[in-house]
Amino acid sequence: MRYFLTKVEVEGFRGISKRRELELHPKLTILIGPNSSGKSSFIEAIEWGLVGDKVPREVYTKRRRTAIRNKYTRNTEVKIHYNDGQGRGFVIKAHLPRHREYMPEIDREGPLKGLVAAHIGFKDYIRSVVYAQADPRVIIEKAEHLNTAIDSILGLKAYKDFMKCIEECISKVERKEEALANELYKFKEELTRKYEGLIRKIEKIQSILKKYGIDPSQVSLKKIRDELKKLIPPDYKGDIPEDVEGLRRTIEEFKKLWEITPKLPTYQQALLCELEQEKKGLVNRKERLKSERTKCYEWLQQLESLIKDLSNIEEKLKGKNLEKLRSQLAEKEYQVRQIDNEIKKLNSMIEEMNEEYSIVEKAWNFLKKSKKAYCPVCNRELTTGFLRKRATLEIIEKRLESLKSEVEDLVERRDKLARELKDLNNERDQLEKQIEKIEQLQRERNKFRREIKNLLEEVSKSPRIARALENPSVARELLNETIRRIDEEICNIEKEIKRKEKQIEDLKRLIEESRARAEELSREKLRKMDIIYSELEYILLHKSVSRLEDLIEKEPWKLLEKFICKLEALRLMLIKLMNITKEVHESEAKEKLKEFNKILDDVYRALYEHPYFKHIEVRLKEIRSGTEPNRYDIICISERGEEEGIDVLNTSAQNAISLAVYITSARLGLHPLSILLLDDPTQTFDERHVRKLAEALEKISEDVQVVVATADERFQKALIELFYDKAYIYKFEKDWAPEEGPIFERLR
Numbered sequence: 001m002r003y004f005l006t007k008v009e010v011e012g013f014r015g016i017s018k019r020r021e022l023e024l025h026p027k028l029t030i031l032i033g034p035n036s037s038g039k040s041s042f043i044e045a046i047e048w049g050l051v052g053d054k055v056p057r058e059v060y061t062k063r064r065r066t067a068i069r070n071k072y073t074r075n076t077e078v079k080i081h082y083n084d085g086q087g088r089g090f091v092i093k094a095h096l097p098r099h100r101e102y103m104p105e106i107d108r109e110g111p112l113k114g115l116v117a118a119h120i121g122f123k124d125y126i127r128s129v130v131y132a133q134a135d136p137r138v139i140i141e142k143a144e145h146l147n148t149a150i151d152s153i154l155g156l157k158a159y160k161d162f163m164k165c166i167e168e169c170i171s172k173v174e175r176k177e178e179a180l181a182n183e184l185y186k187f188k189e190e191l192t193r194k195y196e197g198l199i200r201k202i203e204k205i206q207s208i209l210k211k212y213g214i215d216p217s218q219v220s221l222k223k224i225r226d227e228l229k230k231l232i233p234p235d236y237k238g239d240i241p242e243d244v245e246g247l248r249r250t251i252e253e254f255k256k257l258w259e260i261t262p263k264l265p266t267y268q269q270a271l272l273c274e275l276e277q278e279k280k281g282l283v284n285r286k287e288r289l290k291s292e293r294t295k296c297y298e299w300l301q302q303l304e305s306l307i308k309d310l311s312n313i314e315e316k317l318k319g320k321n322l323e324k325l326r327s328q329l330a331e332k333e334y335q336v337r338q339i340d341n342e343i344k345k346l347n348s349m350i351e352e353m354n355e356e357y358s359i360v361e362k363a364w365n366f367l368k369k370s371k372k373a374y375c376p377v378c379n380r381e382l383t384t385g386f387l388r389k390r391a392t393l394e395i396i397e398k399r400l401e402s403l404k405s406e407v408e409d410l411v412e413r414r415d416k417l418a419r420e421l422k423d424l425n426n427e428r429d430q431l432e433k434q435i436e437k438i439e440q441l442q443r444e445r446n447k448f449r450r451e452i453k454n455l456l457e458e459v460s461k462s463p464r465i466a467r468a469l470e471n472p473s474v475a476r477e478l479l480n481e482t483i484r485r486i487d488e489e490i491c492n493i494e495k496e497i498k499r500k501e502k503q504i505e506d507l508k509r510l511i512e513e514s515r516a517r518a519e520e521l522s523r524e525k526l527r528k529m530d531i532i533y534s535e536l537e538y539i540l541l542h543k544s545v546s547r548l549e550d551l552i553e554k555e556p557w558k559l560l561e562k563f564i565c566k567l568e569a570l571r572l573m574l575i576k577l578m579n580i581t582k583e584v585h586e587s588e589a590k591e592k593l594k595e596f597n598k599i600l601d602d603v604y605r606a607l608y609e610h611p612y613f614k615h616i617e618v619r620l621k622e623i624r625s626g627t628e629p630n631r632y633d634i635i636c637i638s639e640r641g642e643e644e645g646i647d648v649l650n651t652s653a654q655n656a657i658s659l660a661v662y663i664t665s666a667r668l669g670l671h672p673l674s675i676l677l678l679d680d681p682t683q684t685f686d687e688r689h690v691r692k693l694a695e696a697l698e699k700i701s702e703d704v705q706v707v708v709a710t711a712d713e714r715f716q717k718a719l720i721e722l723f724y725d726k727a728y729i730y731k732f733e734k735d736w737a738p739e740e741g742p743i744f745e746r747l748r
Helices: 039-051 057-062 115-128 130-134 143-153 157-211 221-231 244-259 266-317 322-369 386-460 472-553 556-607 651-668 687-700 713-723
Strands: 004-011 020-023 028-032 076-083 089-096 103-106 613-622 631-638 643-645 676-679 706-710 728-732 744-746
Touching: 004 039, 028 039, 028 713, 039 076, 039 089, 039 676, 039 706, 157 472, 266 386, 266 472, 322 386, 556 613, 556 651, 556 687, 613 651, 651 687, 687 706, 687 713, 706 713, 713 728
Parallel strands: 028 706, 028 728, 676 706
Antiparallel strands: 004 020, 004 076, 076 089, 089 103, 613 631, 631 643, 728 744
């Protein structure tokens, strides 16, 4: 059953912003218009709606399909409607909401059964064939696309899947065989190693038993139980087990109990603890007495030092009367004040004499110079003669001499008093220094007395003194007596400590002897328990060796080895089957290539007329195993039979070959959902080859639905002439708003 694409609904895809619908003809739909009119957006919307982003990387890059969304709408949606012409159809919906990846959805209400599988197969078909036409050089330059396309078209994928299944089965069988062989080898090695280890252990236990004088062949559970009853304490109330494991657990419990150091008697422990506590108390008391003795000794030294300093000060103060010195100082100060007053009076008298002397001297000088005589007292003119004047001068001269002698006497007396004053000041300073020194000594004496008093108060607080002390000599005697008594107590305590240490040593020696006796008994019991335990181990090891020998001699090992041999035979058979399948695959590929090359050559000659290379052919270069595509080459053949690769052709011829391969693939690789999409395929064709391509599309449209978009006016004219009544033709306008989307109308 074949389905046709009847309608496409596009919204928010590339240049198509608002929803647009495009009805498609069952044979051919033509989209014409200038470049950038929105034709390619519809072609790419159909491709994206069918296979999403599964585009070959080279095509994706060259077509610059980096922007899927339209910026004027929130969502991107493409709906592709299919119908079989009898009322049955379905819808493929590709939706790309914001922040989500591409996810196609199929209308589940459609009546087509197995539609999901058909759609998946169509993805492979589109990916290998249809997308190659996006850039015709891709299918030529990239061999893997050509190989994949031809393998898919020739129907060789089933062989690939079958060979892949065989290879997987072979690898599984090989892995299983190798794993079983490894496990078998490891298990055998482990079993052998355990068996040898058990034998060595048995030999070791036999040597131990022989060392103790026990015959290993005479060992039995009954004998072991009887010996164990003798070793177990009488107060043990449990039952002795009869099995080997129970006996082992019982022996291990008693060994753990006896391995612990036997406990000492309670009274010995208590006595030892009591002696150690008493010794510890004596040591602590001795340390306390030593600290008290040190403190008393320090007090005694401080008291001796203070008493000595105080006696020295008292000796210095002895015979010195501070009041007498102070009265002498007051008397000297009084004499100093009197002499000072007399000096002041003499100074005033000297000043008066000096003034009078200066007046008389002035009068004398005046009389000597003047002709008139004046009384020096009343300042009146003397009218006597020269004698009178002379008498006056003599009087004045005598007065001057008397004044001069008086002044000299006063100055001499003043100097004498000044010397006396200086002596008195020196005596006063000496007295002041003596008084200050005595006061300093008195202060130091008071200080030492206070320190002695404080020290006596501190000593009085001692529990060994416990009385109020006021006399330093009494305190000194008490401290000496206290130190002596403390020394006696320390001596007694040391003797007591030595006695306690001797008792502790004796008790420890007694305890060690008791411990040694208990350990000797415990070791003897443990030795006997070890012998019994070795006998039990001997019994267990004999049982384990017997089980291993039975396991080694049994049949499952041989069955497992036979199974591994069968797996090896199966692997060889699968390899042989795969080689046969490869041969069938190669012959099938060659047969189908003949049919493919016949149609390819017809299409190529219908599309293009090369002056030299008239034929093309696809040849099988290498058969690949697994899912890898076979390798094919496209060869150009001349009329004389010369062969060359297609890389020697020009761009137009290469495009023609690519279109020929594409159209042939579409015709041979028919699929229920097949469609041929062409977007501007005539960019490098001349007018004659454009016409040939239009005629080729007329032939192929009978087998495959074709949708072609072109901006080439020559191709448009040829298509309209050939398909005016046989196809839907849509004309796209050049001027359109991006927020509205492409503008187009249907001509037919």
